[in-house]
Structure formats: C-alpha cells, structure tokens
Amino acid sequence: MTTAALYEMQVDDNVCVIRFSELELDFDNCESVFSEMLAAVREHRQPMVVVVNFENVRFLHSLSINYLLELREEMEQRGGHLRLCRLSPLLRETLSITRVDRILNLFETEQQARCAS
Numbered sequence: 001m002t003t004a005a006l007y008e009m010q011v012d013d014n015v016c017v018i019r020f021s022e023l024e025l026d027f028d029n030c031e032s033v034f035s036e037m038l039a040a041v042r043e044h045r046q047p048m049v050v051v052v053n054f055e056n057v058r059f060l061h062s063l064s065i066n067y068l069l070e071l072r073e074e075m076e077q078r079g080g081h082l083r084l085c086r087l088s089p090l091l092r093e094t095l096s097i098t099r100v101d102r103i104l105n106l107f108e109t110e111q112q113a114r115c116a117s
Contacts, residue, residue: 006033009040014048014080015114016041024059034067038074047079051113055086065100072104081105083113 006029007020018037025033041050050071054060072082085107087095095101107113 007037009037011044011048014044014046015051016044016048017051017053017110017114019053020056023057024061025057025064026059026061027063030061030064030067034064034071038067038071041071041074041078041080048075049081049083049114050075051083051085051110053086053110053113054084054088054091057091058088060091060094062098065095065098068104069100081116083107083116085110085113 005021006023007018010017010019023029037050037052041048052068068082068084075082083105086109087106092101092106095104095106105113105116107116
C-alpha cells in the first residue's frame with residue numbers, strides 16, 4: 001500500500017483534517033506518513049489547526065508518538081494547534097502510560113476537535 005492510500009487530508013480554511021485508512025501505524029510506515037503530514041503543514045503559511053482522526057487506527061508504534069510530538073511542536077512554533085480525536089481505548093491507554101496525553105489535545109469527536117478554542 002502506498003503512503004497516499006494510508007490517509008486522506010482535507011484542508012478547509014485553516015483547519016486540516018487527517019483521517020487514516022484502516023491501518024496500524026507501525027515501524028514500517030509511520031516515518032513516511034508523518035513526514036508527509038509535516039511537509040503539508042509546513043507548506044501552509046498561516047497558523048492552522050491540524051486534527052488527526054485515529055478512528056481507523058488499530059496500533060500506534062512508539063515512534064509514532066515521537067512524530068506526533070514533533071508535529072505538535074511545529075504547530076506551536078507556527079501559532080497553530082494539533083488536536084487528536086477518535087482514539088480507541090487502547091490508543092488512549094498507550095498515550096496515558098507514556099503521559100503524552102497530558103501534552104497532546106485529545107477529543108472524543110472530530111467536530112469537538114475542529115471547534116475547540
């Protein structure tokens with residue numbers, strides 16, 4: 001499967017929503033996926049909100065957490081925000097164990113993530 005088939009990205013105004021296809025973000029694909037996401041964010045000149053919808057993600061490799069933190073830092077430097085939504089209980093637990101849930105903005109629904117202030 002190509003990287004482009006792993007997710008879809010939709011930009012409306014200054015909100016970028018990334019929805020993953022059903023997959024596991026594992027060692028083999030997480031670097032290319034997050035590199036593309038980061039490049040897309042860097043192309044956008046204005047501060048923006050990036051919402052990453054994890055509804056279809058079954059597994060999150062620990063390396064993916066590092067990439068999420070890098071994306072969050074990039075967003076903050078640009079005056080934007082990173083928001084995650086639709087995480088399964090297992091993914092939430094993974095973020096909780098690593099205490100990353102205290103740093104990242106987590107939301108139940110995509111709509112809540114889009115509209116949060």
